[in-house]
Amino acid sequence: MESLSEIEINCICDKISKNFEKDEKLQPYISEINDKVRTFLSKKPKSEKFNPDKFVNYIIQKIEDKKIKSNTHVGILAAQSIGEPVTQLALSYFHKLNGDKDNIDGVKELHNITKNKVDYDVVEFYLKSKDYDSNLKKKILNSMRYIALNDVVLDVVYDGFCLRFFLCKQAIFKYKIHPKIIFNCIKEYLEKTGNSISKWDSIVNLTELYIEFSQPASKLLDWLDENQVEYIVDMEILCIFKPNINKNKIKVDETGETNDNSPDISYSDNDDDSNSNELQNTAKNELIINYLNNNKIKFEDKGKYYLLNSDFVELNNNGIKKILNNVVLSGTKGVIKVVPKHYNDEFIIEVTGTNLGPLFENEYVDKDRSRYIVYGNLMDVDFESRKKNILKQLQKIVNNGSSCKNQHIELLTNFMCQDNKILSMSRFGMKNDNFSFMSKLSFEDPYNKLLNTKLIEYHI
Incomplete structure (x- = not known):
């Protein structure tokens, strides 16, 4: 047909x-x-x-018919079915659930809490004082945001002896991070990871906006160039040739030994010139030895040259990227979103992400009042914490204008959290347990109304 x-x-x-x-x-x-x-x-x-x-x-x-109206009796919270003797009584306390955005978000969070399907934690951070000025509040807010070294570095130059980070001026002003703070974060990371670059000499150039780490050998090479002393250097050794020795006729093997035992010293036909050159070479040689000794640089005298460890540190592109991505300048790795909020006369910072524990150590944060709104990985959170979290969310959802009292919310929470398990907040939650037929009905019908209303847009 x-x-x-x-x-x-x-x-x-x-x-x-x-x-x-x-x-x-x-x-x-x-x-x-x-x-x-x-x-x-x-x-x-x-x-x-x-x-x-x-x-x-x-x-x-x-x-x-399925659209929800503000202040319409839906009995959604009591519909978790506290049990027949209590269900009808509880409905009268939870009937003023509003359809506004705040309560919708609260219901969404409560749903996620009980379903164990939250990808991120959500924390409300309260400050120690309500009297902080706007600039300090902004500073605290920025300190919660995750900023890595890669966000403020314009370019990196490395030649094996000198590592230089060129900073982006716009990023420095945007995030309000002083270059010295950036330097301290880099140094701390290098020390923590056991990178020998952390022991190198370092400077922060505020004029040209760069941070530089240079090893002792780098200074030595600059000094040798300034004094016109010949040398060769590779990834393992540094050979400083004694004055008037022809480095082109000397070959150094891996052990630091030469295959030419006869020094190639050039003599002048003029004895006076020869003596003068010899005195100059002797003085230059003493200058080299004094520099090495004064700077406590270890070396071996191989007859025709001085042999040193080049202290070359191999750092490829992946190594540099690792430093750029793992040096944390503010916040903590895992922060997704930072939102400022005002509740009465309180300034609150809501942070979404993972591994948010370190943010509680902020010097301006009140640890006692700051709290998790949502735990991302509920399976790793103890039962009592989950129960408290659900209670807080229920208190947040219920309209302040309702006649609901805390003990009634606690009653609902206790019903949802019993026998060390959480009653799943879904239309099928009651069917998975041994509750009576009337309890299942009182749970299922109002919750179906919620799921099929405008809350659909929030993917509950």
């Missing part, structure tokens, strides 16, 4: 969409409904009794 044409089906779906076109937040849900309508009509045989307009009105009415 012939089914409806694609044009007819599209016409029906367009009428449904047009009826709700002013409600932008509802559009994802309407799209899902239209997909189901298309699937249904494409399989339905065409009939003379089928009235497209009546069908459209039927679908529209169904959607309207």
Whole structure:
């Protein structure tokens, strides 16, 4: 039997969409409904009794019935089914759940808490004092944001003896991080990872905005160049040739020994010139030895040259990227979002992410009042903490204008959290336990209403 044409089906779906076109937040849900309508009509045989307009009105009415109204009695929280003797009583206390955004977000978080499906932690950080000025509050807020070295570095130059980080001026002003703080973070990371670069000489150039780590050999090479002393250097050894020795005729093997035992010293035909050159070479040689000794640089005298360890540190692109990505300048690795909030006269910082524990150590944070709103990995959190978290979220959701009292919220929490397990907040949660038929009904019907309302857009 012939089914409806694609044009007819599209016409029906367009009428449904047009009826709700002013409600932008509802559009994802309407799209899902239209997909189901298309699937249904494409399989339905065409009939003379089928009235497209009546069908459209039927679908529209169904959607309207499922939409939640502000201050409408839905009994959602009590619908967790505290049990028949208490269910009806609890409904009267939880009937003023608003449909505004704050409560919707709260219900979403509560749903996630009980379903163990949260990817990130959410923490509310309270400050030790309410009297901090706006600049300090902004500083505290920025300190919560995750900023890595890579966010403030413009370029990196490394030649084996000198590592230089060129800083981005715009990023420095944007994040308000002083170059000396950046230097301390780099140094701390290098020491923590056992990188020998941490022991090198270092400077912070505020004029040209760069941080430099240079090993002792780097200074020595500069000194040798300034004094026109010949040398060769590689990844393992540094050979400083004694004055008037022809380095082109000397080959140094891996052990530091030479294969030419005869010094190649050039003599002048003029004895006076020869004596003068010899005195100059002797003086220069003493200058080299004094420099090495004064700077406590270990060396071996090999006859024709001085042999030193080059202290070359191999650092490839991956090694440099590792430093850039792992040096944390503020916050902690894992912070996804930082949002400032005001509650009465309190300034609160809400942070979303993973591994947020280190943020509690901030000198301006009140550890006692700061708290987790949502735990990302609930399986690793003890049962009592989860129970307290659910209680806090229930208190947050319920309208302040309702007649609900804390003991009634605690009653609901105790029912959801018993026998060291959490009663899952879903429409099927009650069916997985040994509760009575009436308890299951009182739970299932109101929760279905919630799931099929505008809360759909929050993917609960």
